[in-house]
Amino acid sequence: QPSPDQTIGMGIRSYDPEDPYCPYPSSHSLLHIERLCDSIVRSHRDTSQFRLEELQALRWKLFSREEIHAYQSKSVDEMWQLCALRLTEAVQYVVEFAKSIPGFRGLGQNDQITLLKTGSMEVVLVRMSRCFNTENSTVFFDGKFGSTELFKSLGCGDLMVAVFDFAHRMCALRLTEQQMALFSSLVLINPDCPCLEDRGRVHRMRRDLEVCLSHMLRRDNQESLQDKLYQKVSVLRSLCSLHVEKLHWFSQRYPLTVHSVFPPLYKELFTSDLPSVDSL
Numbered sequence: 001q002p003s004p005d006q007t008i009g010m011g012i013r014s015y016d017p018e019d020p021y022c023p024y025p026s027s028h029s030l031l032h033i034e035r036l037c038d039s040i041v042r043s044h045r046d047t048s049q050f051r052l053e054e055l056q057a058l059r060w061k062l063f064s065r066e067e068i069h070a071y072q073s074k075s076v077d078e079m080w081q082l083c084a085l086r087l088t089e090a091v092q093y094v095v096e097f098a099k100s101i102p103g104f105r106g107l108g109q110n111d112q113i114t115l116l117k118t119g120s121m122e123v124v125l126v127r128m129s130r131c132f133n134t135e136n137s138t139v140f141f142d143g144k145f146g147s148t149e150l151f152k153s154l155g156c157g158d159l160m161v162a163v164f165d166f167a168h169r170m171c172a173l174r175l176t177e178q179q180m181a182l183f184s185s186l187v188l189i190n191p192d193c194p195c196l197e198d199r200g201r202v203h204r205m206r207r208d209l210e211v212c213l214s215h216m217l218r219r220d221n222q223e224s225l226q227d228k229l230y231q232k233v234s235v236l237r238s239l240c241s242l243h244v245e246k247l248h249w250f251s252q253r254y255p256l257t258v259h260s261v262f263p264p265l266y267k268e269l270f271t272s273d274l275p276s277v278d279s280l
């Protein structure tokens with residue numbers, strides 16, 4: 001007698017729930033999809049770095065003129081180190097999120113790292129909208145909210161404008177945490193990544209996540225959001241390559257800083273040298 005979730009909805013063949021990505025014909029039981037949604041939403045909540053309520057409570061805690069002046073008086077490499085540290089922190093939470101996406105751990109180590117190398121920065125930029133205040137264009141950084149002027153000494157004003165502009169546009173979509181969770185998992189599970197070893201398996205994961213997202217948007221009566229979200233992916237890619245480009249510019253001018261002070265995880269994810277696994 002097949003167990004209930006092996007026959008509900010489109011699913012016609014039983015599958016091993018322990019290995020949700022064993023190859024089976026393109027059919028998913030509704031229960032499988034709803035379970036997948038729930039587990040991704042839970043993972044997002046458990047790895048979101050800051051709860052929305054915390055960020056809401058802090059959103060009018062702005063830096064004073066003196067504090068802003070202090071940041072602007074930091075040297076280029078000092079400010080870069082601080083931002084790289086914050087970026088690495090944010091990436092580490094995204095790595096934990098990725099590892100708890102059903103099926104991700106089932107991928108080969110190299111494919112996990114390949115997906116993280118490209119996707120983790122993109123998810124950081126998606127999540128960043130949670131700590132962005134569109135009313136005064138400020139972002140949570142180092143305990144308070146600051147505008148682009150805070151980052152003047154980085155010497156990459158164009159990137160800052162692009163990052164803040166993207167945060168504005170993400171906020172305009174007014175995603176719920178559930179929708180952000182699913183969108184983040186879609187950004188990470190990218191079968192178009194170059195040099196994937198088991199592309200088929202990533203494809204199957206991706207297809208289920210797409211079914212999850214459309215299922216959720218239908219439930220939220222917001223199907224129009226689907227196209228807007230998929231359009232955001234290309235902006236994310238360009239924003240990430242701008243980050244990497246600026247990092248190369250910076251590492252040429254301050255090679256010692258990048259090679260001695262930058263957080264190890266950051267060097268692996270955003271530089272071309274071969275990744276190691278343990279620091280993940």
Ligand SMILES: CC(C)CCC(=O)N[C@H](Cc1ccc(NC(=O)CCc2ccc(Cl)cc2)cc1)C(=O)N1CCC(C)CC1
Pocket residue numbers: 048049050080083084086087090124127128130131139140141142151154156159160163243244246247266
């Ligand atoms: C609270 C949670 C919900 C989410 C927490 C969160 O999103 N933290 C981010 C992480 C972050 C940090 C830095 C950047 N980029 C830059 O600084 C551009 C220059 C650059 C490029 C490359 C390197 Cl190596 C170093 C610096 C992107 C993101 C954060 O701390 N932010 C948001 C973005 C501004 C620019 C800085 C402050």
